[in-house]
Each structure stands twice: as C-alpha cells, then as structure tokens.
Amino acid sequence: MPKQHFEVFSDENISGVAFKNKTLKRAIINFLDNAGNATVAELNKEFNISTPKIITLVNELIHDGVIKDYGKVNSTGGRRASVYGLLAEAGFFIGVDIKRYCINIGLLDFKKNLVTIKENIPYKLENTPESFQALLKSIKQFISELPIRRNKILGIGINLSGRVNHASGYSYSYFHFQEEPLTSIIESELKIQTFLENDSRAMAYGEFCCGEVHSEKNVLYVNMDYGIGLGILIDGKIYYGKSGFSGEFGHIPFFNNEIICHCGKKGCLETEASGSALLRIFKEKVEAGTTSQLAKKYKHLDEIKLHDLIEAAYNEDMLCIDLIAQIGEKIGRGLGVLINLFNPELVILGGMLAKTGDYIRLPIKSALNKYSLSLVNNDSQLRISKLGEKAGVIGACLMARNKVFNK
Structure with a gap:
C-alpha cells in the first residue's frame, strides 16, 4: 500500500500515548462526520478531556489536512469561538458498480459529496480471468484520469452480484479463482485498500443514506x-x-x-x-x-x-x-x-x-x-x-468510507 497523506487512518501498529492520540483523532473525525461543524468547547464536552488537549489534537488534524477552521461562530457575548469541520479534499473514495453489460465508477470526497461519476463504461460481466482483467483495466483507467494525488484515495468499494462476504472479502459467484480473498488480489493490483459488497446491498445503502429514506x-x-x-x-x-x-x-x-x-x-x-x-x-x-x-x-x-x-x-x-x-x-x-x-x-x-x-x-x-x-x-x-443508477456507486463509496473510518 502507498503511504497515505495523513497517518490517522494508517494501519501502522503503535501503542501508548501515540495510540491514544490516534484513537481520539478518529473519534473527533467521526463526531464531526455525524454532527457537522463543532467548536472546541463542544468537542471538550463530548469527549470530556482538557481544552489544551483538544486544541492540540485539532491543530494536528488541521496540519494533517483532515479538518479545517471554518471561521468564527456568532456569540451573544464574550470572545467568538472558531468552528471546525471536515475538509472535503482531505481524502477520497472510489465506488465501482459492476452491471451485466457495463460498469459505473464514481469518486466521493471526504464530506460525502459525489465529485465525479463515469457511467455505462462498456463491459461484460463473466466469471472468467479475461473479464476480471477487463475490470481492473477500467478501474486503473478511471484512477489515471483523476485530478488528485493517488495517495489521497483512501479506499475503493466494489459491488458484485451474487454471494459476497463483505467481511472476508470473498466473492463466491464471480472471480473466485484463487484461495486468496478477491479484495487482496485487487489490492495487490491497485495498491489501494479495497472492500467488496453485494451490489443490491450497496445500492440499498446508497439509497438509505442519500436517497428516498428519511426517518x-x-x-x-x-x-x-x-x-x-x-x-x-x-x-x-x-x-x-x-x-x-x-x-x-x-x-x-x-x-x-x-x-x-x-x-x-x-x-x-x-x-x-x-x-x-x-x-x-x-x-x-x-x-x-x-x-x-x-x-x-x-x-x-x-x-x-x-x-x-x-x-x-x-x-x-x-x-x-x-x-x-x-x-x-x-x-x-x-x-x-x-x-x-x-x-x-x-x-x-x-x-x-x-x-x-x-x-x-x-x-x-x-x-x-x-x-x-x-x-x-x-x-x-x-x-x-431517488438515486436511480447512481445508487450503486454512491453506496459503494459510502461503504468503503465507513470501513476506513471505523476499522
């Protein structure tokens, strides 16, 4: 795997204070992801740790390019506090939705905005090595055309029909040619961590998060x-x-x-x-x-x-x-x-x-x-x-994002 541009989501084994700080940073990211922007006081209240410690962690996340100071919040009195939130350009996620006769591929930013999507890429899904290689070629082509650094791509979600074990990374309906999980084989080719999901489940998740589902x-x-x-x-x-x-x-x-x-x-x-x-x-x-x-x-x-x-x-x-x-x-x-x-x-x-x-x-x-x-x-x-054909791409991106955020 290429080194990611910030360490908070890396797989590096650490312990002690470094591990605790990394865990707290991930917790801050997840809080901002769910709550939107927040002040230091709100983060302090949420995590019950000292203000200086919160400020240190926030400044490190800003330095790493993960979050951003979005300016001062309105105040009824006293000194106005800065509001912090995730930076859209901090990292990106690719979603690959494989259909019977085409592929849809999209790019999602750190704040869950669909940046670009390429639909109806000609492809024929067959359980053959040739079909698998054609899939890899299409993904590599999409990545090569992106106007972002490769190490900013934090994960790729790939949807396949049939029996898929999302936890182990195995597909039992397509491309089950080797003992290794399909995700491991794709990762070795793309050099980006990869997650596998059943297509219907990924489409459903996209719709649940960004489509017709409300309360x-x-x-x-x-x-x-x-x-x-x-x-x-x-x-x-x-x-x-x-x-x-x-x-x-x-x-x-x-x-x-x-x-x-x-x-x-x-x-x-x-x-x-x-x-x-x-x-x-x-x-x-x-x-x-x-x-x-x-x-x-x-x-x-x-x-x-x-x-x-x-x-x-x-x-x-x-x-x-x-x-x-x-x-x-x-x-x-x-x-x-x-x-x-x-x-x-x-x-x-x-x-x-x-x-x-x-x-x-x-x-x-x-x-x-x-x-x-x-x-x-x-x-x-x-x-x-509501999302139509984009549901699979958005779902794949979001599922990859969740895996990276919560691993």
Missing part, C-alpha cells in the same frame, strides 16, 4: 435488474445475516416450473420475474408472431438488451408495456410475502426496471394489495428509487 428505520430495497436482489435495513442498520448472504430474494423457489435459474435450481422468482425473464419472454412472444417496434429495429433478437425494452416501453411499445406489467405483478406477489414477514415502513424499487416508473410500480402495488395482509401493507409506503 424510516425499517426499509426494503428491491434491485430489479437482470436478476432480483434485496437490501434490508432493520432498526437503521444493514442486515447481513449470519454469513453475510442475506437478501437473496430472487432465489425464493416461487414457481413450479422447469426453468433453470443461473443459480442452478428451478422455479426461482428470477426465472419469471426479472430483467432476464423479461428478455426471454419478449423473444418468445416475437418468435410466436407478436409485433414489436424492436423486432423491426434489430435483425437478430439476441442483440436486444434490457435497456432496449425499457426504451421501447417509453416509446409506447405495447408488447413491452404489457410484459413489464406482468413482471411487475409477479414481483409484487413476491414482495407481498416480504411485507407480511417484515412489515417495513418503506419499500424502495430500484435497478434498471425501476426506470419504467408507473409501468412497473402500479402492477406491483396492485399485487401487494392482493397478496399481502391489508393491516400490514397499509403501513408500508412504496416508492421509486
């Missing part, structure tokens, strides 16, 4: 993409489950069919209620003679991607609109089970299919009314994601 503490985020994923917020905290694999909503054996899911089992919700199912059913309908503007646009049906169906629905292609409604009804039926189980305050619809707006939201809402208990679903709001 709600119990929330479900449904990632409606080529597959179906779920992020769960319980009592204000992300729920991972014992092994870190919670949220496999798409693999509930919901249907009695012979369609083999990509997980290897039959009858999963994803087989009939996902972007992949939508594409398959669309092709079957066109081959059976149903008309669609897309059939005229493309010579080969295999060239059609999920975003093409969404765009066609915008342009009033009735086949696409009807099929999206059917998919929505099935997703709503599955969500009815979750609402009966969790009784959430809020359900957020995200992912590519959420771009269709009421074309999918209304069938989902109708199915919820039909399949969930009225006393339960009456208390659950249903909203479309």
Whole structure:
C-alpha cells in the first residue's frame, strides 16, 4: 500500500500515548462526520478531556489536512469561538458498480459529496480471468484520469452480484479463482485498500443514506435488474445475516416450473420475474408472431438488451408495456410475502426496471394489495428509487468510507 497523506487512518501498529492520540483523532473525525461543524468547547464536552488537549489534537488534524477552521461562530457575548469541520479534499473514495453489460465508477470526497461519476463504461460481466482483467483495466483507467494525488484515495468499494462476504472479502459467484480473498488480489493490483459488497446491498445503502429514506428505520430495497436482489435495513442498520448472504430474494423457489435459474435450481422468482425473464419472454412472444417496434429495429433478437425494452416501453411499445406489467405483478406477489414477514415502513424499487416508473410500480402495488395482509401493507409506503443508477456507486463509496473510518 502507498503511504497515505495523513497517518490517522494508517494501519501502522503503535501503542501508548501515540495510540491514544490516534484513537481520539478518529473519534473527533467521526463526531464531526455525524454532527457537522463543532467548536472546541463542544468537542471538550463530548469527549470530556482538557481544552489544551483538544486544541492540540485539532491543530494536528488541521496540519494533517483532515479538518479545517471554518471561521468564527456568532456569540451573544464574550470572545467568538472558531468552528471546525471536515475538509472535503482531505481524502477520497472510489465506488465501482459492476452491471451485466457495463460498469459505473464514481469518486466521493471526504464530506460525502459525489465529485465525479463515469457511467455505462462498456463491459461484460463473466466469471472468467479475461473479464476480471477487463475490470481492473477500467478501474486503473478511471484512477489515471483523476485530478488528485493517488495517495489521497483512501479506499475503493466494489459491488458484485451474487454471494459476497463483505467481511472476508470473498466473492463466491464471480472471480473466485484463487484461495486468496478477491479484495487482496485487487489490492495487490491497485495498491489501494479495497472492500467488496453485494451490489443490491450497496445500492440499498446508497439509497438509505442519500436517497428516498428519511426517518424510516425499517426499509426494503428491491434491485430489479437482470436478476432480483434485496437490501434490508432493520432498526437503521444493514442486515447481513449470519454469513453475510442475506437478501437473496430472487432465489425464493416461487414457481413450479422447469426453468433453470443461473443459480442452478428451478422455479426461482428470477426465472419469471426479472430483467432476464423479461428478455426471454419478449423473444418468445416475437418468435410466436407478436409485433414489436424492436423486432423491426434489430435483425437478430439476441442483440436486444434490457435497456432496449425499457426504451421501447417509453416509446409506447405495447408488447413491452404489457410484459413489464406482468413482471411487475409477479414481483409484487413476491414482495407481498416480504411485507407480511417484515412489515417495513418503506419499500424502495430500484435497478434498471425501476426506470419504467408507473409501468412497473402500479402492477406491483396492485399485487401487494392482493397478496399481502391489508393491516400490514397499509403501513408500508412504496416508492421509486431517488438515486436511480447512481445508487450503486454512491453506496459503494459510502461503504468503503465507513470501513476506513471505523476499522
């Protein structure tokens, strides 16, 4: 790892007074992160240590370029105190959101502002060494174009679909080619500490922090993409489950069919209620003679991607609109089970299919009314994601930031 530009987040082993000071500095940073700006008196009250000690620590953090003196606060009398807060340029975090056919990469500053984002970088996610190398190449290219020093990048968060253990850094669905954790392999290539997360959970976290969630503490985020994923917020905290694999909503054996899911089992919700199912059913309908503007646009049906169906629905292609409604009804039926189980305050619809707006939201809402208990679903709001496709990038950045702040 390259040496970071300030030592407070370094992994260097220290003890005694140096360790205590480092711990207090991190505590001050976390306090300012949550509370915003603060005076020395407010920090003194929070940590119950002497004013000279607080001033020394604050001055060292200013010298390290972590916090900033934002000027004097208004006072009703006496000497006005300086207000201190985090410096946006102190450090940065990269978020990498890997989709089926593209990558979105963004940069977040120290104060949680999204500085830049590069979307729809061409990419094909496959469980092959070639796909992994293409991923690394895209990340390296993004970093090389940033107008900041490399040692100011404090962490990288990477989202992958499937089974991901965020604590150990292993992915069991993609790029599990070696005994080492995937995070260790990526770190050795990028020379920046790396954190791995399930894509739906990261998207949910982005939405929880910066999107549609306000005061709600119990929330479900449904990632409606080529597959179906779920992020769960319980009592204000992300729920991972014992092994870190919670949220496999798409693999509930919901249907009695012979369609083999990509997980290897039959009858999963994803087989009939996902972007992949939508594409398959669309092709079957066109081959059976149903008309669609897309059939005229493309010579080969295999060239059609999920975003093409969404765009066609915008342009009033009735086949696409009807099929999206059917998919929505099935997703709503599955969500009815979750609402009966969790009784959430809020359900957020995200992912590519959420771009269709009421074309999918209304069938989902109708199915919820039909399949969930009225006393339960009456208390659950249903909203479309506010962050849209940016949710994954923002969530990945924020999760990496949290890991660095709290390690």
